[in-house]
């Protein structure tokens with residue numbers, strides 16, 4: 001399973017394929033990505049579904065005049081990225097490293113949960129086969 005480096009603003013920008021607002025609007029791809037969001041759209045119906053790479057908060061129903069940072073703050077005030085509250089270029093090295101560390105820890109537990117689920121399924125299967133073999 002791949003771990004995408006979504007802690008990088010350039011990587012988050014790449015995820016926005018059919019974002020409904022252009023560069024002239026406050027709620028543009030650049031500002032979304034700067035504020036920590038990446039696109040989780042699966043089609044036209046949820047073209048504006050976006051998620052924070054760090055806290056996992058998912059938001060949709062964006063308006064052209066929305067400020068992504070303010071929306072992030074008002075919906076996920078405890079997010080570590082919101083608490084630092086800086087665009088990537090303004091982050092100090094220790095701030096950036098703490099964000100990367102947190103992201104990697106989150107990703108590790110996500111991958112771990114998936115793996116545990118798969119092992120559980122396998123165990124149940126083996127157990128069933130053993131019971132049948134008795």
Ligand SMILES: [Zn+2]
Nearest residue numbers: 052055076079
């Ligand atoms: Zn967040």
